Amino acid sequence: MDRKKISKADLGRWLDTIAGKYELIGPTEDEGIIQFGPVQSSAELTLEYANSLIPPKSLFFPPVESLFAFRKRGEEIQLEETKPLQQDRVIFGIRNCDVGSLSLLDRVFCDDLEDSYYRERRERTTLIALACPTPPRSSCFCTTFGIDPLSPAGSDILLTDVGDVYLVDAVTDKGEELVALGEGLFAPLTEGEEKELQPPPVDMPQLDVRELRERLEALWEDEYWEKLSLPCLGCGICTYVCPTCHCFDISDVGSTSDGVRYRCWDSCMYSDFALMVSGENPRPTKRERTRNRYFHKFSTFPSRYGTGYACVGCARCLVHCPGGVEITEVIKDISAKEGVSDR
Amino acid sequence: MEDKLQELVVELLGDGAMEYFIGYRQGFEPSHVVPCFVTDKSEADRLIWGPLCLQNLSKYVLQARDLDGKVGLLVKGCDARAIVELVKQHQIERDKIVVVGVPCEGQVDPRKMEQVLGVSMEQVTDVEDAGDEFLVKVGGEVSKLGKEQVLRDKCFYCKHPTSFDYDYTLGEVQPFTIDSESEEYDAVEKLEELPLEERRAYWLKQFERCIRCNACREVCYGCYCKECIFDRTDPRWLDRTPLPRENEIYHLIRAVHLAGRCIDCGECERVCPVNIPLGRLYKKLQKDIAELFDYEAGMEYDTVPPLVDFELDDQDPFL
Numbered sequence: 001m002d003r004k005k006i007s008k009a010d011l012g013r014w015l016d017t018i019a020g021k022y023e024l025i026g027p028t029e030d031e032g033i034i035q036f037g038p039v040q041s042s043a044e045l046t047l048e049y050a051n052s053l054i055p056p057k058s059l060f061f062p063p064v065e066s067l068f069a070f071r072k073r074g075e076e077i078q079l080e081e082t083k084p085l086q087q088d089r090v091i092f093g094i095r096n097c098d099v100g101s102l103s104l105l106d107r108v109f110c111d112d113l114e115d116s117y118y119r120e121r122r123e124r125t126t127l128i129a130l131a132c133p134t135p136p137r138s139s140c141f142c143t144t145f146g147i148d149p150l151s152p153a154g155s156d157i158l159l160t161d162v163g164d165v166y167l168v169d170a171v172t173d174k175g176e177e178l179v180a181l182g183e184g185l186f187a188p189l190t191e192g193e194e195k196e197l198q199p200p201p202v203d204m205p206q207l208d209v210r211e212l213r214e215r216l217e218a219l220w221e222d223e224y225w226e227k228l229s230l231p232c233l234g235c236g237i238c239t240y241v242c243p244t245c246h247c248f249d250i251s252d253v254g255s256t257s258d259g260v261r262y263r264c265w266d267s268c269m270y271s272d273f274a275l276m277v278s279g280e281n282p283r284p285t286k287r288e289r290t291r292n293r294y295f296h297k298f299s300t301f302p303s304r305y306g307t308g309y310a311c312v313g314c315a316r317c318l319v320h321c322p323g324g325v326e327i328t329e330v331i332k333d334i335s336a337k338e339g340v341s342d343r
Numbered sequence: 344m345e346d347k348l349q350e351l352v353v354e355l356l357g358d359g360a361m362e363y364f365i366g367y368r369q370g371f372e373p374s375h376v377v378p379c380f381v382t383d384k385s386e387a388d389r390l391i392w393g394p395l396c397l398q399n400l401s402k403y404v405l406q407a408r409d410l411d412g413k414v415g416l417l418v419k420g421c422d423a424r425a426i427v428e429l430v431k432q433h434q435i436e437r438d439k440i441v442v443v444g445v446p447c448e449g450q451v452d453p454r455k456m457e458q459v460l461g462v463s464m465e466q467v468t469d470v471e472d473a474g475d476e477f478l479v480k481v482g483g484e485v486s487k488l489g490k491e492q493v494l495r496d497k498c499f500y501c502k503h504p505t506s507f508d509y510d511y512t513l514g515e516v517q518p519f520t521i522d523s524e525s526e527e528y529d530a531v532e533k534l535e536e537l538p539l540e541e542r543r544a545y546w547l548k549q550f551e552r553c554i555r556c557n558a559c560r561e562v563c564y565g566c567y568c569k570e571c572i573f574d575r576t577d578p579r580w581l582d583r584t585p586l587p588r589e590n591e592i593y594h595l596i597r598a599v600h601l602a603g604r605c606i607d608c609g610e611c612e613r614v615c616p617v618n619i620p621l622g623r624l625y626k627k628l629q630k631d632i633a634e635l636f637d638y639e640a641g642m643e644y645d646t647v648p649p650l651v652d653f654e655l656d657d658q659d660p661f662l
Contacts, residue, residue, distance in 0.1 A: 031552070031618050032454065053616060054554065063554055064584045138372050138465050230363075231378040233402070235558035237616055253582050264584040270557070272574050286406075322398070322558055322614035324370050324377020 004168040004179065004186040005197070006159075011166060014182035015042035018090050021181065022126070025059060026092040027052060036091065045092070050137050051314065055243035056091060056098050057105060060121045063240075064264040067117070067250075072257045084117045085124050090178065092128045097142040097314040099129055099154040101243030104312075107305040108246050126174045129155035134200045141328060142313035144207040150199055162197045207331050209298075209309065215334050216298050220291075224337070228330065229286035231323040236267030238293070238325070241316035244301075247273075268292055294330055344392050344445070344513050348417070351443065351511055352387040355415055361441045364415035365403050367396040374453065374464040378403070392417070392513075394451045394472050397495070399608040401425035402564045404440055415441040419450075421497060423506030424606035424641025425564035431644060432604070432651070434567055444509030446516040448472050452495040454618075459492050474519045491523040496622055497609045500527040502642065531626045546591070546624070552617040553590040555583065559611035559621060560597060565604045572596060594624065602628045603648040606641040 006014060018024055019041060026045040028037050034049040036056045054063075071078040102122070109118035132140075132149040142149060152158035156175030160167040168186060170179045179186055189197065219225075239245040249266040252259050266273060269290075274283040283289045301310035311327065318326050352364045368379035368389040376395045381387050399422040407414035418426060423444065430437045449472070453464045460467070462481060469480035476487045491499075504516040534542060560566045560573070572580050573593065581596070582589050605625045612622040632638055636649035 033552075033618055064586060227380065227382065230380040230406070231403075233558065233561040235561040235614075236556040237558050237614075240554050240556050241616065249583055251579075251582055251584060253584065253586075262582075262584045262586075265554075266583070267556070270574075318371055319375075320616050321377075322562055324368075324375075326371055326377070328371060 003189055003194070004170075005165040005189055005193070006168055006182070006186050007165050010182070010185040011159075012042040014185050015045070015092060017181050018092075018178060023085075023087045023089040024092065025089055036093070047093075049093075050133065051095050051098070051316075053316070053320075054241060055101065055314065055316065056094050057101060057243050057246070059089075059091060059125070060102065060118050061105065061109070061246060061248075061265075064262055065117065067261045067263055069260045070252075070258070082117075084120045089121075089125045090128060091125055093130045094127055094155065095132055095314075096129055096147055096149045096151065096154070097140075097312040098243050099127060100142070100145070100147045100312040101314075102127075103154055104244050104301070104305075104307060104310055105246055107307060111305070126157075126178055127155040128157045128159060128175075128178070131158060131160040131199060132202065133161070134202055136202060136204055137315065139315035139318050140204055140313060141207060141315060143202070143204045144209055144331075145309055145311055145313050147312055149202050160199050162199055165197070167197060167199075207328060208335050209331060212309070212331065212334060213299050213302060215337060216295065219334065219337060220295075222337070224333065225287045225291040228325065228333075229290035232269070232286050232290050232325050233323045234269055234271060234286055234289070235322065236265075236269050237320050237322065238317035239267040239269055240265060241320050243312055243314055243316070244297070244310045268296070290325070294327075294334075345390065347513055348392060348443070348445075349387045349390050351513075352381055352390060352415065353384045355441060356381070356384050356387070360413065361415040362407070362410050362412040364390075364417075364441075364443075365400050366390040366417040366443075367392065367398070367400075372465055373469060374467040390417075392445055394449060394470050394477060395453075397450050397453075397613060399425060399562075399564065399610050401429065401608075402562060404429065404435055405567055408435055408439065410439075413439050413441050415443060417443050417445055418506050418509070419445055419447040420503040420505045420507075421447070421501065421606070421608055423503075423508060425608060426506075427508065427641045427644055428604060428606060428648070429564060429567075431647070432565075441511070442506060442509045444506035444512040446505045446512075446514050447501075448474075448504065448516055448519055449490050449498040449501070449521075450495045451477065451493050455495075456488070456493045459488060460486075474517065475522075489522055490519070491521050494521065495609060495613075496530075497607050499523060499525060502639075508644075528626065528630050530623050531630055534623060534627070546594075547587060549619045550590040550594050551587050553585060553593070553619060554617060555585040555590065555593065556616060558614040558616065562610040562614045563597075563601070564606070564608070564610075565601050566597075572600075594619075594621070598624055598628055601625065603632045603636070603638060603650040604640050605629060 023038055025036055025038050027034055027049050028044055029046045034052045035054055036052050036059060039045055066082045068082055069080045109115040152169045152171045156172040158169045170176045247266045247268055248263050250263050252261050254260055275281045283292055297310045318328060355361050364381040366379050367376050369391055370377040374395060378398055378400055379389055400416055401422050404414055404416060429435050451470055457464055466481050467479060471478040476489050479486050479488055499521060581592055605628055607629055609622050615621060638649050
């Protein structure tokens with residue numbers, strides 16, 4: 001579809017029309033925290049945000065979800081599956097780093113071992129991405145990982161703020177359906193506007209990650225990990241705010257005769273994450289756990305799924321780590337390490 | 344003061360008086376200060392000191408327990424209370440720690456500063472202590488903010504701005520005034536006045552946001568159990584799922600376990616990514632402990648936390 005425009009005043013009208021037909025989810029502010037949540041009307045949304053604290057991966061892979069309920073009566077066991085969604089959804093305002101993370105998570109949850117809960121949420125959701133404000137936050141580094149904050153790649157529609165109007169790029173059938181809902185609110189761009197209405201280019205520091213994986217893999221036994229892990233507190237913030245982390249735990253809550261099987265996020269930074277029933281723990285100290293996190297992002301994930309790095313440069317871990325373990329510094333440190341240490 | 348600190352650290356590392364030193368350095372942006380572990384003299388020039396050096400570094404001494412030598416630590420007076428308690432609770436021997444006391448004239452609460460300035464901390468390039476106020480630089484412009492506007496809650500009622508127990512000190516606190524009439528337990532008393540159901544509803548709403556990242560536990564000096572009750576799987580006392588009822592129990596168990604040991608360092612509230620006002624919960628504990636047992640944690644070495652102590656004539660009507 002050709003590029004269109006919508007006035008800022010009409011955006012709310014369009015979203016309200018969408019909310020009449022779909023579950024509308026977008027950025028809201030509560031207690032000083034930006035989060036993606038369901039809204040009844042566009043008036044509940046905020047547009048003054050860089051990004052949400054918890055990434056929108058939580059809308060596809062929730063922090064806690066019921067998988068099914070079970071009942072046992074005598075010898076009879078009844079299972080009741082949980083429906084992941086009641087209604088088709090539209091997510092408004094997702095940023096491109098998080099769009100990029102979904103294509104990585106798709107590999108985990110939709111490749112050969114399909115996760116029906118995740119898949120249903122993905123299929124029944126339309127993404128309206130909102131190009132990032134310029135200048136970006138000083139912490140952002142998505143372009144390092146090949147993400148273009150102004151591209152519609154991966155979403156269904158991209159909106160770009162160019163002053164009085166948003167440019168509208170609907171790039172999938174799902175996206176065009178939503179644009180069709182807003183009849184009369186969208187206008188084509190004149191030839192002059194095609195040239196004039198351009199977002200300012202995004203200027204972001206670029207980290208050198210060309211040989212990151214090879215360099216990292218040569219550092220498995222390096223003393224670097226000991227030092228890096230000293231300030232780590234062993235909490236789970238970095239993994240819970242990470243849009244690509246996807247580890248989970250499963251537990252039955254209730255009694256042996258009546259209960260619910262839940263899945264909830266887990267974190268490889270927890271000391272008991274890799275603990276086995278035997279008492280053996282292959283990652284006994286923070287050194288191994290910290291090393292594992294970076295290996296997973298920059299070596300294990302790419303080698304297992306044949307993708308790029310499993311980091312999208314959203315900088316959430318950088319900003320929120322209470323111990324000040326900074327992923328950008330790790331990348332720089334690894335790139336600066338000379339030679340190969342004793343493997 | 345930074346020069347003095349850096350020189351001292353270089354000297355202590357050179358003498359072998361400690362294996363490494365823990366202080367502060369600037370993080371990815373000027374207003375973001377993070378812990379700095381100095382293992383080599385050449386890194387001492389990264390150490391900084393100022394009103395954004397928020398973290399209580401005391402928890403880190405526990406991971407240095409097994410070192411052959413000592414660990415050096417920069418402590419504000421408030422953080423030193425954790426050292427006192429760790430020693431009293433037999434978690435580390437005092438002579439394993441080289442305490443470098445720093446005179447603190449108040450720390451900035453970044454969330455308050457963002458509200459007062461109306462800009463994100465990302466825009467703040469410098470914060471300087473100037474007695475009764477802070478000089479704050481945003482985009483090249485310097486503005487003056489009275490300390491009462493942006494200080495961390497705990498700083499209003501600071502009991503000792505410099506540690507009473509130190510091996511080295513970087514100086515004395517210059518007197519300053521805070522233009523405020525609020526009292527230490529104002530926020531707690533306001534909550535206490537609410538009817539029980541409203542008070543419960545208030546806390547349940549706060550705990551609902553909890554994502555159970557455990558940051559409040561991990562940053563707390565007092566959470567040093569080898570196996571935390573929350574991690575036990577047999578029996579499983581508490582489920583890991585961040586459901587409201589589990590979150591409520593999580594926070595109440597943690598609070599009760601810290602009764603009489605909480606030193607009001609405010610770290611739990613500061614690190615909470617979802618802004619749960621844990622400081623108020625723990626302030627309530629301190630108030631109760633002060634009223635019931637006339638005890639304040641971390642203020643001196645020769646008293647015992649009331650809930651780890653007993654006397655033969657203690658009342659025990661519930662037994």
